[in-house]
Amino acid sequence: MTSFTKPVGLKTLPDAFLRLNLLGKSPALHDAMRVIERVAAVDATVLIQGGTGTGKELAARAIHYLSPRRDFPFIPVNCGALPDTLLESELFGHERGAFTDAKQACRGLVAQADGGTLFLDEVEAMTPRAQVVLLRFLQDGQYRPVGGRQVMSGNVRIVASSNVDLEELCRSGQFRQDLMFRFRVLSVTMPPLRDRGGDAVLLAEHFLQSYALQYRRPARRFAPATVAWIRDHGWPGNVRELQNLILREVLMTDDETVDFARPAALDRAGLSQALLDQAFKQAKAHAVAQFEKDYLCRLLARASGNVSLAARLSCKDRSALNRLVKKHGLATRDFR
Ligand SMILES: Nc1ncnc2c1ncn2[C@@H]1O[C@H](COP(=O)(O)OP(=O)(O)OP(=O)(O)O)[C@@H](O)[C@H]1O
Ligand SMILES: [Mg+2]
DSSP states (O other): OOOOOOOOOGGGHHHHHHHTTOOOOOHHHHHHHHHHHHHHHSOSOEEEEOSTTSSHHHHHHHHHHTSTTTTSOEEEEEGGGSOHHHHHHHHHOBOTTSSTTOOSOBOOHHHHTTTSEEEEEOGGGOOHHHHHHHHHHHHHSEEOOBTOOOOEEOOOEEEEEESSOHHHHHHTTSSOHHHHHHHTTEEEEOOOGGGSTTHHHHHHHHHHHHHHHHTTOOOOEEOHHHHHHHHHOOOTTHHHHHHHHHHHHHHHOOOSEEOTTSHHHHHHTTOOHHHHHSOHHHHHHHHHHHHHHHHHHHHHHHTTTOHHHHHHHHTOOHHHHHHHHHHTTOOGGGGO
Protein backbone atom coordinates (compact mmCIF):
# COMPACT_ATOMS: atom_id res chain seq x y z
CA MET A 1 0.00 0.00 0.00
CA THR A 2 1.38 3.40 -0.85
CA SER A 3 -0.23 6.32 0.92
CA PHE A 4 -3.39 6.65 2.92
CA THR A 5 -5.11 9.81 1.77
CA LYS A 6 -7.91 11.74 3.37
CA PRO A 7 -11.35 11.02 1.93
CA VAL A 8 -12.49 13.75 -0.47
CA GLY A 9 -14.50 16.46 1.26
CA LEU A 10 -18.25 16.51 0.80
CA LYS A 11 -18.09 19.85 -1.01
CA THR A 12 -15.89 18.44 -3.76
CA LEU A 13 -17.90 15.24 -3.93
CA PRO A 14 -19.69 15.54 -7.30
CA ASP A 15 -16.40 16.59 -8.95
CA ALA A 16 -14.62 13.53 -7.66
CA PHE A 17 -17.44 11.39 -9.02
CA LEU A 18 -17.50 13.30 -12.29
CA ARG A 19 -13.95 12.16 -12.89
CA LEU A 20 -15.14 8.61 -12.26
CA ASN A 21 -17.98 9.05 -14.79
CA LEU A 22 -20.68 8.74 -12.16
CA LEU A 23 -22.99 11.62 -12.97
CA GLY A 24 -26.09 12.96 -11.28
CA LYS A 25 -27.36 15.73 -9.06
CA SER A 26 -30.31 14.07 -7.37
CA PRO A 27 -30.44 13.71 -3.58
CA ALA A 28 -30.88 9.93 -3.98
CA LEU A 29 -27.64 9.61 -5.95
CA HIS A 30 -25.78 12.03 -3.69
CA ASP A 31 -26.77 9.92 -0.69
CA ALA A 32 -25.26 6.90 -2.44
CA MET A 33 -22.12 8.89 -3.28
CA ARG A 34 -21.72 9.88 0.35
CA VAL A 35 -21.92 6.24 1.38
CA ILE A 36 -19.42 5.29 -1.36
CA GLU A 37 -17.02 7.93 -0.12
CA ARG A 38 -17.17 6.65 3.46
CA VAL A 39 -16.93 3.04 2.39
CA ALA A 40 -13.89 3.82 0.21
CA ALA A 41 -11.92 5.04 3.20
CA VAL A 42 -12.46 1.85 5.19
CA ASP A 43 -10.65 -1.32 4.16
CA ALA A 44 -13.49 -3.85 4.57
CA THR A 45 -15.64 -6.04 2.35
CA VAL A 46 -18.52 -4.25 0.62
CA LEU A 47 -21.74 -5.46 -0.94
CA ILE A 48 -23.23 -3.26 -3.67
CA GLN A 49 -26.88 -3.90 -4.42
CA GLY A 50 -29.23 -2.30 -6.92
CA GLY A 51 -31.33 -3.09 -9.96
CA THR A 52 -29.92 -3.88 -13.35
CA GLY A 53 -28.07 -0.97 -14.98
CA THR A 54 -28.08 1.27 -11.89
CA GLY A 55 -24.30 1.72 -11.95
CA LYS A 56 -23.08 -0.98 -9.55
CA GLU A 57 -19.86 -1.51 -11.47
CA LEU A 58 -19.23 2.24 -11.59
CA ALA A 59 -19.81 2.35 -7.85
CA ALA A 60 -17.30 -0.48 -7.34
CA ARG A 61 -14.71 1.39 -9.41
CA ALA A 62 -15.42 4.57 -7.46
CA ILE A 63 -14.85 2.72 -4.18
CA HIS A 64 -11.53 1.44 -5.49
CA TYR A 65 -10.28 4.71 -6.99
CA LEU A 66 -11.25 6.73 -3.92
CA SER A 67 -9.58 4.19 -1.63
CA PRO A 68 -5.96 3.88 -0.50
CA ARG A 69 -5.70 0.88 -2.84
CA ARG A 70 -6.18 3.07 -5.92
CA ASP A 71 -2.60 2.60 -7.19
CA PHE A 72 -3.05 -1.15 -7.25
CA PRO A 73 -5.21 -3.18 -9.66
CA PHE A 74 -9.00 -3.21 -9.82
CA ILE A 75 -9.97 -6.61 -11.18
CA PRO A 76 -13.58 -7.51 -12.03
CA VAL A 77 -14.68 -11.15 -12.01
CA ASN A 78 -18.08 -12.14 -13.34
CA CYS A 79 -19.10 -14.92 -10.97
CA GLY A 80 -22.19 -15.80 -13.01
CA ALA A 81 -20.22 -16.51 -16.17
CA LEU A 82 -17.88 -19.13 -14.69
CA PRO A 83 -18.63 -22.71 -13.70
CA ASP A 84 -17.44 -23.84 -10.23
CA THR A 85 -14.12 -25.34 -11.10
CA LEU A 86 -13.17 -22.50 -13.39
CA LEU A 87 -14.10 -19.87 -10.82
CA GLU A 88 -11.80 -21.52 -8.30
CA SER A 89 -8.85 -21.67 -10.68
CA GLU A 90 -9.57 -18.17 -12.02
CA LEU A 91 -9.48 -16.78 -8.50
CA PHE A 92 -6.70 -18.81 -6.96
CA GLY A 93 -4.70 -20.00 -9.96
CA HIS A 94 -3.55 -23.53 -10.57
CA GLU A 95 -0.43 -25.67 -10.69
CA ARG A 96 0.83 -27.35 -13.83
CA GLY A 97 -1.15 -30.52 -14.50
CA ALA A 98 -3.88 -29.65 -11.99
CA PHE A 99 -6.43 -30.57 -14.67
CA THR A 100 -6.38 -31.71 -18.29
CA ASP A 101 -5.86 -28.31 -19.87
CA ALA A 102 -3.44 -27.01 -17.27
CA LYS A 103 -0.27 -27.19 -19.37
CA GLN A 104 1.47 -24.71 -17.12
CA ALA A 105 0.99 -23.13 -13.73
CA CYS A 106 -1.10 -19.97 -13.73
CA ARG A 107 -1.45 -17.15 -11.23
CA GLY A 108 -5.01 -16.47 -10.17
CA LEU A 109 -6.87 -13.16 -10.05
CA VAL A 110 -6.35 -12.85 -6.29
CA ALA A 111 -2.59 -12.80 -6.88
CA GLN A 112 -2.95 -10.45 -9.87
CA ALA A 113 -5.04 -8.01 -7.86
CA ASP A 114 -2.48 -8.04 -5.03
CA GLY A 115 -2.80 -4.84 -3.00
CA GLY A 116 -5.89 -3.81 -4.96
CA THR A 117 -9.58 -4.63 -5.25
CA LEU A 118 -11.28 -7.75 -6.52
CA PHE A 119 -14.77 -6.95 -7.81
CA LEU A 120 -16.99 -10.02 -7.61
CA ASP A 121 -19.85 -9.20 -9.97
CA GLU A 122 -23.19 -11.06 -9.97
CA VAL A 123 -22.49 -13.05 -6.81
CA GLU A 124 -26.15 -14.07 -6.77
CA ALA A 125 -25.31 -16.48 -9.61
CA MET A 126 -22.62 -18.36 -7.65
CA THR A 127 -23.19 -22.08 -7.22
CA PRO A 128 -23.32 -23.58 -3.71
CA ARG A 129 -19.82 -25.04 -4.20
CA ALA A 130 -18.35 -21.74 -5.32
CA GLN A 131 -19.96 -20.10 -2.30
CA VAL A 132 -18.15 -22.53 0.01
CA VAL A 133 -14.82 -21.91 -1.70
CA LEU A 134 -15.20 -18.17 -1.38
CA LEU A 135 -16.39 -18.34 2.20
CA ARG A 136 -13.20 -20.17 3.15
CA PHE A 137 -11.09 -17.48 1.49
CA LEU A 138 -13.02 -14.64 3.12
CA GLN A 139 -12.57 -16.18 6.56
CA ASP A 140 -8.81 -15.76 6.71
CA GLY A 141 -7.61 -14.47 3.33
CA GLN A 142 -5.78 -17.75 2.71
CA TYR A 143 -6.11 -20.03 -0.28
CA ARG A 144 -4.44 -22.84 -2.18
CA PRO A 145 -4.04 -22.80 -5.96
CA VAL A 146 -5.92 -25.69 -7.60
CA GLY A 147 -3.68 -28.79 -7.52
CA GLY A 148 -1.18 -27.06 -5.23
CA ARG A 149 -0.12 -27.67 -1.65
CA GLN A 150 1.27 -24.35 -0.64
CA VAL A 151 -1.07 -22.09 1.30
CA MET A 152 -0.96 -18.53 0.02
CA SER A 153 -2.12 -15.32 1.55
CA GLY A 154 -4.16 -12.83 -0.47
CA ASN A 155 -4.10 -9.07 0.01
CA VAL A 156 -7.22 -7.93 -1.80
CA ARG A 157 -10.25 -5.97 -0.85
CA ILE A 158 -13.45 -7.71 -1.91
CA VAL A 159 -16.26 -5.66 -3.40
CA ALA A 160 -19.22 -7.86 -4.31
CA SER A 161 -22.27 -6.90 -6.31
CA SER A 162 -25.71 -8.37 -6.73
CA ASN A 163 -28.67 -7.54 -8.94
CA VAL A 164 -31.11 -9.18 -6.60
CA ASP A 165 -31.74 -8.88 -2.89
CA LEU A 166 -29.33 -11.41 -1.33
CA GLU A 167 -31.36 -11.48 1.87
CA GLU A 168 -34.30 -12.74 -0.14
CA LEU A 169 -32.10 -15.44 -1.75
CA CYS A 170 -30.85 -16.52 1.71
CA ARG A 171 -34.43 -16.84 2.90
CA SER A 172 -35.28 -19.13 0.00
CA GLY A 173 -32.12 -21.17 0.64
CA GLN A 174 -30.38 -20.21 -2.61
CA PHE A 175 -27.57 -18.27 -1.00
CA ARG A 176 -25.50 -18.95 2.12
CA GLN A 177 -26.34 -16.55 4.87
CA ASP A 178 -22.83 -16.75 6.35
CA LEU A 179 -21.38 -15.67 3.00
CA MET A 180 -23.86 -12.82 2.67
CA PHE A 181 -22.80 -11.55 6.11
CA ARG A 182 -19.14 -11.72 5.07
CA PHE A 183 -19.89 -9.69 1.96
CA ARG A 184 -22.14 -7.23 3.69
CA VAL A 185 -19.78 -5.81 6.30
CA LEU A 186 -20.37 -2.54 4.47
CA SER A 187 -23.09 -1.95 1.94
CA VAL A 188 -24.03 0.43 -0.83
CA THR A 189 -27.38 0.52 -2.61
CA MET A 190 -27.63 2.18 -6.01
CA PRO A 191 -31.04 3.84 -6.39
CA PRO A 192 -33.25 3.15 -9.41
CA LEU A 193 -33.13 5.89 -12.07
CA ARG A 194 -36.85 6.63 -11.61
CA ASP A 195 -36.04 7.82 -8.06
CA ARG A 196 -33.35 10.23 -9.27
CA GLY A 197 -35.57 13.14 -10.36
CA GLY A 198 -33.92 15.21 -13.08
CA ASP A 199 -30.92 12.88 -13.43
CA ALA A 200 -32.51 11.01 -16.35
CA VAL A 201 -32.61 14.20 -18.42
CA LEU A 202 -29.12 15.23 -17.33
CA LEU A 203 -27.75 11.81 -18.27
CA ALA A 204 -29.66 11.76 -21.58
CA GLU A 205 -28.10 15.09 -22.53
CA HIS A 206 -24.68 13.88 -21.49
CA PHE A 207 -24.98 10.67 -23.55
CA LEU A 208 -26.39 12.55 -26.55
CA GLN A 209 -23.39 14.84 -26.64
CA SER A 210 -20.71 12.33 -25.87
CA TYR A 211 -21.96 9.72 -28.38
CA ALA A 212 -22.27 12.36 -31.11
CA LEU A 213 -18.62 13.23 -30.50
CA GLN A 214 -17.49 9.63 -30.23
CA TYR A 215 -19.26 8.48 -33.40
CA ARG A 216 -18.68 11.75 -35.27
CA ARG A 217 -22.36 12.40 -35.72
CA PRO A 218 -23.98 15.83 -35.91
CA ALA A 219 -24.73 17.68 -32.66
CA ARG A 220 -28.43 17.65 -31.73
CA ARG A 221 -30.89 18.34 -28.98
CA PHE A 222 -34.09 16.88 -27.57
CA ALA A 223 -37.58 18.08 -28.51
CA PRO A 224 -39.38 19.50 -25.44
CA ALA A 225 -41.92 16.66 -25.41
CA THR A 226 -39.04 14.18 -25.45
CA VAL A 227 -37.43 15.84 -22.43
CA ALA A 228 -40.71 15.44 -20.56
CA TRP A 229 -40.97 11.80 -21.69
CA ILE A 230 -37.42 11.06 -20.50
CA ARG A 231 -38.15 12.65 -17.14
CA ASP A 232 -41.36 10.69 -16.61
CA HIS A 233 -40.42 7.29 -18.05
CA GLY A 234 -40.05 4.47 -15.49
CA TRP A 235 -36.66 3.22 -16.81
CA PRO A 236 -36.88 -0.43 -15.71
CA GLY A 237 -33.40 -1.00 -17.20
CA ASN A 238 -32.11 2.13 -15.45
CA VAL A 239 -29.07 4.02 -16.76
CA ARG A 240 -28.06 1.25 -19.15
CA GLU A 241 -31.49 1.35 -20.82
CA LEU A 242 -31.29 5.13 -21.21
CA GLN A 243 -27.73 4.92 -22.51
CA ASN A 244 -28.61 2.32 -25.14
CA LEU A 245 -31.66 4.24 -26.29
CA ILE A 246 -29.60 7.39 -26.86
CA LEU A 247 -26.82 5.45 -28.57
CA ARG A 248 -29.29 3.95 -31.03
CA GLU A 249 -30.77 7.37 -31.69
CA VAL A 250 -27.33 8.87 -32.37
CA LEU A 251 -26.36 6.04 -34.71
CA MET A 252 -29.63 5.70 -36.56
CA THR A 253 -30.79 9.26 -37.22
CA ASP A 254 -29.31 12.52 -38.39
CA ASP A 255 -32.14 14.88 -37.42
CA GLU A 256 -31.08 17.89 -35.47
CA THR A 257 -33.94 17.40 -33.04
CA VAL A 258 -34.37 14.11 -31.25
CA ASP A 259 -38.06 13.40 -30.97
CA PHE A 260 -39.09 10.14 -29.36
CA ALA A 261 -42.68 10.87 -30.31
CA ARG A 262 -41.83 9.93 -33.90
CA PRO A 263 -42.94 6.38 -34.74
CA ALA A 264 -39.48 5.37 -35.97
CA ALA A 265 -37.86 6.35 -32.68
CA LEU A 266 -40.57 4.56 -30.74
CA ASP A 267 -39.91 1.42 -32.76
CA ARG A 268 -36.28 1.55 -31.79
CA ALA A 269 -37.22 1.97 -28.18
CA GLY A 270 -39.40 -1.13 -28.51
CA LEU A 271 -42.41 0.93 -27.54
CA SER A 272 -44.48 1.00 -30.69
CA GLN A 273 -47.41 -1.19 -31.44
CA ALA A 274 -46.83 -0.47 -35.14
CA LEU A 275 -43.90 -2.85 -35.36
CA LEU A 276 -45.90 -5.66 -33.80
CA ASP A 277 -48.72 -5.05 -36.23
CA GLN A 278 -46.50 -5.47 -39.27
CA ALA A 279 -46.42 -8.83 -40.95
CA PHE A 280 -43.61 -11.02 -39.56
CA LYS A 281 -41.53 -10.81 -42.74
CA GLN A 282 -41.70 -7.06 -42.87
CA ALA A 283 -40.86 -6.75 -39.20
CA LYS A 284 -37.89 -9.05 -39.63
CA ALA A 285 -36.57 -7.14 -42.66
CA HIS A 286 -36.96 -3.94 -40.68
CA ALA A 287 -35.06 -5.35 -37.69
CA VAL A 288 -32.30 -6.78 -39.90
CA ALA A 289 -31.86 -3.47 -41.71
CA GLN A 290 -31.61 -1.69 -38.38
CA PHE A 291 -29.13 -4.18 -37.08
CA GLU A 292 -27.01 -3.85 -40.23
CA LYS A 293 -26.84 -0.08 -40.03
CA ASP A 294 -26.17 -0.10 -36.30
CA TYR A 295 -23.45 -2.73 -36.72
CA LEU A 296 -21.85 -0.90 -39.66
CA CYS A 297 -21.72 2.39 -37.76
CA ARG A 298 -19.98 0.78 -34.82
CA LEU A 299 -17.66 -1.20 -37.08
CA LEU A 300 -16.67 1.81 -39.18
CA ALA A 301 -16.17 3.92 -36.07
CA ARG A 302 -13.89 1.24 -34.70
CA ALA A 303 -11.95 0.98 -37.98
CA SER A 304 -11.85 4.80 -38.32
CA GLY A 305 -13.57 4.55 -41.71
CA ASN A 306 -10.99 2.14 -43.18
CA VAL A 307 -13.05 -0.42 -45.15
CA SER A 308 -10.23 -2.97 -45.47
CA LEU A 309 -9.71 -2.96 -41.71
CA ALA A 310 -13.49 -3.08 -41.16
CA ALA A 311 -13.68 -6.09 -43.51
CA ARG A 312 -10.98 -7.87 -41.52
CA LEU A 313 -12.58 -7.04 -38.16
CA SER A 314 -15.97 -8.32 -39.26
CA CYS A 315 -14.63 -11.30 -41.28
CA LYS A 316 -16.56 -10.04 -44.28
CA ASP A 317 -15.52 -9.74 -47.89
CA ARG A 318 -14.35 -6.17 -48.65
CA SER A 319 -16.62 -5.62 -51.65
CA ALA A 320 -19.64 -7.12 -49.90
CA LEU A 321 -18.98 -4.78 -47.01
CA ASN A 322 -18.69 -1.85 -49.40
CA ARG A 323 -22.07 -2.73 -50.92
CA LEU A 324 -23.62 -2.82 -47.47
CA VAL A 325 -22.11 0.56 -46.59
CA LYS A 326 -23.62 2.04 -49.80
CA LYS A 327 -26.97 0.33 -49.22
CA HIS A 328 -27.30 2.13 -45.90
CA GLY A 329 -26.17 5.45 -47.35
CA LEU A 330 -23.16 5.65 -45.04
CA ALA A 331 -20.03 7.62 -45.96
CA THR A 332 -16.75 6.16 -44.72
CA ARG A 333 -15.23 9.66 -44.54
CA ASP A 334 -17.67 10.46 -41.72
CA PHE A 335 -15.81 7.95 -39.59
CA ARG A 336 -12.26 9.10 -40.35
N1 LIG B 1 -24.58 7.84 -12.74
C1 LIG B 1 -24.12 7.48 -13.95
N2 LIG B 1 -23.54 8.41 -14.75
C2 LIG B 1 -23.09 8.06 -15.97
N3 LIG B 1 -23.14 6.83 -16.48
C3 LIG B 1 -23.68 5.87 -15.73
C4 LIG B 1 -24.19 6.15 -14.42
N4 LIG B 1 -24.66 5.00 -13.92
C5 LIG B 1 -24.47 4.05 -14.84
N5 LIG B 1 -23.89 4.56 -15.93
C6 LIG B 1 -23.56 3.84 -17.17
O1 LIG B 1 -24.59 2.89 -17.35
C7 LIG B 1 -24.09 1.61 -17.72
C8 LIG B 1 -24.45 0.61 -16.65
O2 LIG B 1 -23.68 0.86 -15.48
P1 LIG B 1 -23.01 -0.35 -14.66
O3 LIG B 1 -22.44 -1.36 -15.60
O4 LIG B 1 -22.11 0.23 -13.65
O5 LIG B 1 -24.35 -0.88 -14.00
P2 LIG B 1 -24.64 -2.26 -13.28
O6 LIG B 1 -25.52 -1.93 -12.14
O7 LIG B 1 -23.35 -2.97 -13.00
O8 LIG B 1 -25.47 -2.99 -14.42
P3 LIG B 1 -25.79 -4.58 -14.57
O9 LIG B 1 -26.74 -4.91 -13.50
O10 LIG B 1 -26.42 -4.62 -15.93
O11 LIG B 1 -24.49 -5.28 -14.47
C9 LIG B 1 -22.59 1.78 -17.88
O12 LIG B 1 -22.31 2.00 -19.23
C10 LIG B 1 -22.27 3.01 -17.05
O13 LIG B 1 -21.17 3.70 -17.56
MG1 LIG C 1 -22.74 -4.89 -13.64
